[in-house]
Amino acid sequence: MSDNTMVHKRTGTKEKILKVSKALFSEYGYKGTSVRKIASNVGIRESAIYNHYMNKEEIFLEVAKDMFSSPFSFNDGEIRESAMKGKAFLHKFAMQYKLLTFDKYNESMFRILLIELLQNKDIREQFMNEFHNKNIKVLSEGFFIMMQNTLIRSSDPMIMSYEFLSTLFYIRLQITLMRYDSISTTSLSTQFEKHVDFFWESIKS
């Protein structure tokens, strides 16, 4: 009963470390957050951290996992149903993306994760699998269904998804950067909607 999976359940320190780390990493980034600072915010010494995690990176990777694994809320059946509505499907997808973009925690974490994305292979893999591929898959399914029902022109669903997703990403990046500098994003706030409008005009049959 006390094997590898179910030990360490006496103090709840591990959970506290994760919670504190989330807050600190999202605010100060990976390099800006020291093990000492995590420890002191938890209320223990830095050496005690190593009773729960192998090293700093392991903590960060677990924080990142939580971030990427918050997926877009589309159940399997829901995709088909939603895709039949055509433009509304794209709109819903974009609005979910917009929500993430303007959410306080996701906003900071997006910036931090991008930094690490460019330096940490594990983060890159998480990004590719959990973000890129997963989204391309959902979108492709949607577009495929739309094509079947001749709501949109016939084309490669993967390419179409790529085109749709890439612009969402770029908008998010730009908004994130501007908000980080406290620059007003009112001029960009409707960019998501404009993207959907433009894109729909581009593909509708």
Place this chain on the structure above:
Amino acid sequence: MSDNTMVHKRTGTKEKILKVSKALFSEYGYKGTSVRKIASNVGIRESAIYNHYMNKEEIFLEVAKDMFSSPFSFNDGEIRESAMKGKAFLHKFAMQYKLLTFDKYNESMFRILLIELLQNKDIREQFMNEFHNKNIKVLSEGFFIMMQNTLIRSSDPMIMSYEFLSTLFYIRLQITLMRYDSISTTSLSTQFEKHVDFFWESIKS
């Protein structure tokens, strides 16, 4: 004859520092490149660096400036002429972008600059002005001319440019990441062309 602009011309050390820094920053990044390492590669002590640059950041900013200021080679007259050809204009633009993406130095530097983009306000401004705005401007002019000549459907040229540029950026990001991990990019190598094809189908009248 010896005012602020034309002093410091005895040893050429400043130029050497810049050259060495370019190589080091592009390989090891900002934080991975210490002032001591730059100095030793130049062949001087770290303290001598400060006779030429105020601090480490000033060196990096100058390296970055060089990077961003390598603009797309479109002269004013050339845009009009090229835009009249419609799709070929987009193709040329995308191919220039592709060239940059697969150029050894630009490839490393793109990654490094993205990292700093997310942390350094000056880099962000350089990116917005020299990269984003400049490209949106060139593209907008092109699209505007195409619309005048009814080569493409009528729409907001700025939005259209945004849509076109954002995908190029995303492709570049993805290729950069994959090549950094030595993952084969053959599946993505024609993505630029596919983008142009898809986009042209989306806007042609």
Place this chain on the structure above:
DNA sequence: ATTATATATGAACACTTGTTAATTTAAACT
């Protein structure tokens, strides 16, 4: 030759970093 200036040096400052080792405290199981 003397002065002025640019450029270099060596040494130090003041501080932070992730991680480990030996040891003690505290809780749970027998």
Place this chain on the structure above:
DNA sequence: AGTTTAAATTAACAAGTGTTCATATATAAT
């Protein structure tokens, strides 16, 4: 109660950081 094990502590390591300061050298202009 005693034993086992988890979890915490104190202390140190070994290294690297950007930057500054007083000083020395070399070059160009006077």
